[in-house]
Every structure is written in C-alpha cells, then in structure tokens.
Amino acid sequence: MDKRTKLILTAKRLFSEHGFYGTATARIAREAGVSNGILFHYFPTKDLLIKAMFFDVKDRLFDYSVGQVYKGATLKESIYTLWLAAVEFNLENANDFEFIRQFETSPFYRTETELEHRYVQLCLELIDKGIEEGQFKQIPSMLIFKSMSAQVETTVRFLKMNNMVLDDVEFTHRLFEMAWDSLAK
C-alpha cells in the first residue's frame, strides 16, 4: 500500500476516534509508519488532508451504491436501493461514517463542497422526478435529500449503538418505511 493511502486510512481512524483537532499530524505520520515530512508532501496543510479525505469517502460511496440501482426499477425500488446501500456502507465503514459526521458539522464544511459531488446530483435528480410525478410531497428536493441523509445517519447510529446488523429483512423494511413515509405523498 502506498504511503498516501496509508496516511488517509490512519488519519480517518484517528480522526474518528479523537476528532480533527484532537489528532496531531505527527501522530498520523507515526502510526502510519511514515515520516512526518511526507504527510506535508502529499497534503500541504492539515485542512487539505481533511478535504481530500471527504472526497475520497464520497467517491467510494458513489461507486458502492450507484451500481446497484438498475434501469427498470420503480422509483420506490431505486430509493430503497440507495437507502440500503448508504446504511450498509456506513455500517461497514465505521471510520468513514464517523469522519463524515464530524466533517459536516465542522467549520471546514460548506454546502458548495457537497453540491459539487455527483452522488448528490444523482439523488437530487431522482427526488425531482418523484416530485414531478406526484409521488413525493411538495417540498424542496434539497430538503428531502437532507432529510433522507439524516434518517440514514440516525438509523446507522442506532444500529451501531445497539450492536445490531441488518439481518432481519422484516425489521429492515420497517426502518425503510420510516424514511419513505416522510417523503411519500
């Protein structure tokens, strides 16, 4: 594994445990098994390291989930697929999940940052379609997207806190219905 990747993985683990400011750059380098200097070779400042990590996570979430949505699916099926993929991804990648959570409430985060990403674009298109077709409530699509994201986050936090996994299909559906009902007409 190259040192840049090692740094990102180590940083993600330490950030999710101790927060951005609770983690010294020197510690990231040490625990990644590389020199202090090389961190600043790849990421000129700590801020740029953090921002690079944000896009790294969003890219991987996109790759993980979008492939699963197939063309012929109904709107509800598509939303369900995206919802389930997001929940699974966050459950399986605990450090990514904690990292994003902290990033989005930090002063680093600006909405423009997120808007740029194709994952968000895709979701918004789907939601707009649902509103036009009259399947969704007459509410701004951005609010619906944010609401769904918040539901995913809440669900993941709950499952983790109670050491649960999504093995019960019936329960999984009940969780999804909670999110779905909030946007369906």
Add this chain to the structure above:
Amino acid sequence: MDKRTKLILTAKRLFSEHGFYGTATARIAREAGVSNGILFHYFPTKDLLIKAMFFDVKDRLFDYSVGQVYKGATLKESIYTLWLAAVEFNLENANDFEFIRQFETSPFYRTETELEHRYVQLCLELIDKGIEEGQFKQIPSMLIFKSMSAQVETTVRFLKMNNMVLDDVEFTHRLFEMAWDSLAK
C-alpha cells in the same frame, strides 16, 4: 450581567463560529471583557465549560417548550407543539443550535449525558404512549426520538440556509407532516 454568564454567552458565540478547538480560552475571556484567570475560576477546565454550556442549553429548551404542551391535547397536537417549539427555539437561538450540533458530534458527547436530561425523558414518555396506543410505528422509541430530533435539525438548517422564517402556516404544516408521517402508523 455577571461574568460567569458573560463567559457562557461569549463562548457559545465563538464556539459556534470557530468550533471548540478553534477557540482559545484566552480569546473567550478577552471578548467577554474579563480576565483570563476568572474563566478557570468558574470552569476549572475547558471541557467543564463545554459540558456546563450543554446543560444550560437543554435547560432553556425544556423551559421554552414544555410549558406550551397543555394537558388536554391529543398526541399529535403535543408532538406538533414540541416539534414547533424546538424549531423555533433553534431558529431564534442560532448560537445554541450550532453549539449543540458540534457538541453532539464531538468526543465530549456520550449518550448517557443526554439521557439524564428531563427533556429527553419527557419526549420518550410521549413516544412510548404513542406506540402503546398503536398510533406510532412499532419501532424502538429511542430511534423515533432520534429521528424526530434529526428532522428538526434538518428543517432548521434548511430554513436558515434559505433565509426563511416560519411565517407561512401552510408550509409549516407541510414541514411537520414530513416528520409526523415518518413515525405515524
């Protein structure tokens, strides 16, 4: 205004703008117009200052919202009152809102911290009642509470980002229905 209160108000403003670690204790004292030492007289460590502020906000939210729920109200009316009070409180107290948001995603936050508070207790009782009576979905009450809290947060963020206020009753109801539908059977 006594110096302890001045410190809390100034800290809240600075924390909400620059985060916990982005705000030096010396700066809090300076902008509050008091000496550096007095901060540590009232709050022996920075962590204790932050925790004291958390309970300060929750207390005020409790006082603000609970008085508005009247005895004879239906379950939906009570939930609506609490939802609206929370949204209004967070809109009117921007610094409190940002502070709590950061606190809850920081390493300071432990779930036990919140459970102790009577505001949470009250909400959980109401939700349990709704589940027993069959009005709410068969989902753990803690998850429903967290989901509602997340919806309030999302709504407030959306309104603030678009410089909106809750002056349109019809739109307000549509926002509430979003949250309500996610928990109602």
Add this chain to the structure above:
DNA sequence: AAAGGAACTGACTAATCAGTCAATCGTATA
C-alpha cells in the same frame, strides 16, 4: 553510468494554548 527529479526523512522552529499562581480588590461580618 550519469543526470535529474520525485519520494522520503526527521530534526527543528515559531507560534499557540490550557491552565497556574501570587497578588490585589471588594465587601460582609465580628
């Protein structure tokens, strides 16, 4: 093999910060 540049090292620094402390002030009580 020579050259050149990217990857890499780790000791170093300038700045910042949480928390301390010795001294002073204000005021209430005896």
Add this chain to the structure above:
DNA sequence: TATACGATTGACTGATTAGTCAGTTCCTTT
C-alpha cells in the same frame, strides 16, 4: 477598625503543534 474570604487580575509556563527545510534515497530516462 480589623479580619476574612471569595472575586478578580494578568503575567507567566510547560507542553503541544502545524509546518519547514536541508539533505538522502530511489527510480526513470537518456
């Protein structure tokens, strides 16, 4: 008036940190 004690000050310190830099290693190209 004397005593006592909490409130208050602000200069100070020891520890920590992001970022630098001069020099070394490694690899590719000619």
